[in-house]
Amino acid sequence: xxEPTRHRIPPGVFAALSHGxxxxxAVRLLAAAQYSKTLLLLRALxxxxxxxxxxxxxxSPEAVDAVLRHPAVGARLLHVMRxxxxxxxAPVGAAAALRAGLRAEVETAVTGSxxxxxxxxxxxLPGATxxxxxxxxxxxxxxxxxxxxxxxxxxxxxxxxxxxxxTVSVEDLDPFRFPGDLPLAARLSPADHxxxxxxxxxxxxxxxxxxPAAAAETAAGLRSVVPLETGSGVxxxxxxxxxxxALALSLPGDxxxxxxxxxxxxxxxxxxxxIDLLPLIDADDGALYHAPWRPDPRPLSGLLQGAYAFLAVTxxxxxxxxxxxxxxxxxxxxxxxxxxxxxxxxxxxSLTGHGLRxxxxxxxxLAPLLAVPVARAVEGRAVxxxxxxxxxxSGRTGGSSGGE
Numbered sequence: 001x002x003e004p005t006r007h008r009i010p011p012g013v014f015a016a017l018s019h020g021x022x023x024x025x026a027v028r029l030l031a032a033a034q035y036s037k038t039l040l041l042l043r044a045l046x047x048x049x050x051x052x053x054x055x056x057x058x059x060s061p062e063a064v065d066a067v068l069r070h071p072a073v074g075a076r077l078l079h080v081m082r083x084x085x086x087x088x089x090a091p092v093g094a095a096a097a098l099r100a101g102l103r104a105e106v107e108t109a110v111t112g113s114x115x116x117x118x119x120x121x122x123x124x125l126p127g128a129t130x131x132x133x134x135x136x137x138x139x140x141x142x143x144x145x146x147x148x149x150x151x152x153x154x155x156x157x158x159x160x161x162x163x164x165x166x167t168v169s170v171e172d173l174d175p176f177r178f179p180g181d182l183p184l185a186a187r188l189s190p191a192d193h194x195x196x197x198x199x200x201x202x203x204x205x206x207x208x209x210x211x212p213a214a215a216a217e218t219a220a221g222l223r224s225v226v227p228l229e230t231g232s233g234v235x236x237x238x239x240x241x242x243x244x245x246a247l248a249l250s251l252p253g254d255x256x257x258x259x260x261x262x263x264x265x266x267x268x269x270x271x272x273x274x275i276d277l278l279p280l281i282d283a284d285d286g287a288l289y290h291a292p293w294r295p296d297p298r299p300l301s302g303l304l305q306g307a308y309a310f311l312a313v314t315x316x317x318x319x320x321x322x323x324x325x326x327x328x329x330x331x332x333x334x335x336x337x338x339x340x341x342x343x344x345x346x347x348x349x350s351l352t353g354h355g356l357r358x359x360x361x362x363x364x365x366l367a368p369l370l371a372v373p374v375a376r377a378v379e380g381r382a383v384x385x386x387x388x389x390x391x392x393x394s395g396r397t398g399g400s401s402g403g404e
Contacts, residue, residue: 048093053096056102072171074242108132177248182236237265279355296393305404318372329378
């Protein structure tokens with residue numbers, strides 16, 4: 001098995017991240033730290049007692065890497081850690097054995113008449129409770145009937161979205177594909193997959209052309225897209241510190257919205273990973289704060305997440321001021337929201353030394369955006385909307401535990 005390593009964020013990289021960017025190299029550093037986190041979880045769970053992962057790694061380190069970096073694996077391991085459900089570990093070893101071409105057999109539990117192998121796909125095994133995965137002949141034999149061959153009838157492969165410089169999984173199979181209670185979509189139909197492919201490609205073309213630095217960061221961190229089914233037409237998107245590299249979202253209605261979602265959620269991905277290495281906030285004291293982008297008060301950690309994401313959103317709209325009619329309003333509203341929120345965060349007294357430096361970096365990047373002139377009417381509308389939002393949510397408590 002690969003060994004976890006110690007990680008540090010060089011001062012220059014930390015500064016770049018605090019300014020809202022960091023570049024692809026910063027994201028790769030954060031991704032490497034998240035990989036070590038996965039390895040530490042495996043070690044804590046003693047997850048390779050049979051030696052399958054170790055054997056697969058000796059034969060093909062790339063095979064094990066492809067499995068362990070799949071975002072659903074991180075959430076799966078944390079599930080095992082919390083629930084003690086060790087049966088959920090076996091599919092990880094089975095997937096690695098298959099990818100490495102080992103002559104190995106892995107026995108695993110089957111739940112819901114299906115067996116998902118992380119990064120590969122899912123076998124339909126009606127009525128089965130146990131199955132044996134044979135990596136040598138690429139079959140899955142349930143305790144209730146004939147074997148399912150990988151790639152044959154009864155096997156559903158994971159599909160991808162492909163654009164120049166980036167290939168990501170469409171993760172609509174694995175039961176651990178995203179933590180929490182978001183409305184995960186079922187397997188996309190071929191027609192729906194085609195719509196996702198086209199819209200993803202159009203959004204990526206726009207992002208790479210207009211926001212190349214953001215595109216490079218997204219390409220360095222994004223590994224899977226998890227479709228959501230809201231049924232309401234409302235755009236929903238989320239990332240999680242438990243599934244680094246996964247982006248859960250409902251299909252955006254247009255390329256600009258999709259590109260903005262890449263920018264917004266990559267910020268969350270970066271900040272979640274950074275906080276695993278460097279605490280920015282002292283222990284949560286339970287205080288809740290008004291968040292200009294939410295209908296409910298948020299803890300300080302959520303407030304910082306939101307401010308960091310909307311700093312990038314403000315920069316996104318700045319690039320489109322001349323071409324998109326709505327850009328000026330969005331730009332004015334979110335730059336003011338971030339400015340107000342940074343004052344609240346700084347005044348909380350709960351930031352660590354790293355946290356103070358991080359917020360200083362955000363303020364440094366916000367300053368030139370605050371200096372960009374916009375029409376007085378647009379600025380006035382932004383102030384009115386933010387004030388009305390504060391008034392509407394004042395006095396509320398509780399709310400969801402989402403990232404921002």
